[in-house]
Amino acid sequence: MSAQALPSGTSASLAASRRRLLVESAGIAISSGGFGLVYGLAARHAGFSPVEAVAMSVLVFAGASQFAAVGLVSGGLAWPGVVLVTALLNARHLLYSAALAPWLRHLGRGRRAAMAYVLTDESFALSIAHFQRIGHDDEVGYWIGAIASTWIPWNVMTLVGAALGGEVADPSRFGLDVVFPAAMAGLAVGLVTGRRELVAAVAGAGVAVPLGLAIGPTAGIVAGGLVGPLAGMLAGPRPAAEAGPGPRATLLDDARAAVDPPDEAGLP
Amino acid sequence: MSVGLVALAALMGAVTYPSRATPLLAPWVERLPAGARLYLRLVGPAVLSALAAADVMVGTAGGHPVFHVGIEWLAVAASVILVAWRRNLFLGLIVGVVLVAGARALGLA
Numbered sequence: 001m002s003a004q005a006l007p008s009g010t011s012a013s014l015a016a017s018r019r020r021l022l023v024e025s026a027g028i029a030i031s032s033g034g035f036g037l038v039y040g041l042a043a044r045h046a047g048f049s050p051v052e053a054v055a056m057s058v059l060v061f062a063g064a065s066q067f068a069a070v071g072l073v074s075g076g077l078a079w080p081g082v083v084l085v086t087a088l089l090n091a092r093h094l095l096y097s098a099a100l101a102p103w104l105r106h107l108g109r110g111r112r113a114a115m116a117y118v119l120t121d122e123s124f125a126l127s128i129a130h131f132q133r134i135g136h137d138d139e140v141g142y143w144i145g146a147i148a149s150t151w152i153p154w155n156v157m158t159l160v161g162a163a164l165g166g167e168v169a170d171p172s173r174f175g176l177d178v179v180f181p182a183a184m185a186g187l188a189v190g191l192v193t194g195r196r197e198l199v200a201a202v203a204g205a206g207v208a209v210p211l212g213l214a215i216g217p218t219a220g221i222v223a224g225g226l227v228g229p230l231a232g233m234l235a236g237p238r239p240a241a242e243a244g245p246g247p248r249a250t251l252l253d254d255a256r257a258a259v260d261p262p263d264e265a266g267l268p
Numbered sequence: 269m270s271v272g273l274v275a276l277a278a279l280m281g282a283v284t285y286p287s288r289a290t291p292l293l294a295p296w297v298e299r300l301p302a303g304a305r306l307y308l309r310l311v312g313p314a315v316l317s318a319l320a321a322a323d324v325m326v327g328t329a330g331g332h333p334v335f336h337v338g339i340e341w342l343a344v345a346a347s348v349i350l351v352a353w354r355r356n357l358f359l360g361l362i363v364g365v366v367l368v369a370g371a372r373a374l375g376l377a
Contacts, residue, residue: 173373
């Protein structure tokens, strides 16, 4: 199986780029483990059993939506609402997947399907940078970035947090109930990379609160998530005016704009 | 040990996986219109801020939504400021948790 080469402008050696990838992955792994621990604790605080907390990490493997689910389930939201919020939050993965597709299209469908399971903000950021450094794709490098940086630490530390969480008698005494809103707000800040994102965030909150008070939190959150992006789209020039040199460049720019900044990485 | 939420996790995984896999398995998605891509890019900040705002500002009393004001506002604001300033979400979370725990320990909240 030959690697897919795409124009990149740079071509570091494969070994050197993999070494750099490992160093970057190690840094993210520490943060990812910390978040996994906090998620495990928060899930137990919300009434999840250790099996449920770990199952969510393994089956969903998307930190923001898992934190959201913990808060929404403990708030009594019905499952369809939780699933809808999950779908909205994780829709950004479409951009990452589409940006990686040209590099990986020569691989078999089964391999690509497996690679999709571990596609996160971190694995995208690490692998696209690695591919661009070496000027072609590297399946081993992708797995290093995805598994070592996030999957293992996130799931192992979820298990640790879920196990420890049961030992904490009154978690709200330790402020753990604020983890959910603080994580959501902090992640939103990380995604605000321009005026449009800022307007979308402010509009999302601005719609969610009054509607939440008038109808209920679920309706407010869903409406905020749907209306916020429309407000953001109105806050700048038309997308075509921002287009890069070609479809792939534009798609990559979109995906990069959607990914967490590297030093906030760690949440799958 | 309860396992009821495993089914919810499976459903969440079922709606997450297609967004990860579809463009990799069906390359036509690469050609999404620019407007659709921009909307997708903006969904993240909008949903996350809606979740945070609704959680700290909308409480319930007698089964009805009510406007809530509490130490959580300060904690979330501190987290947001730290994340914006230091670009470190984990630090923001720790400070938010310590602030709330400290205020409760001192009987201020």
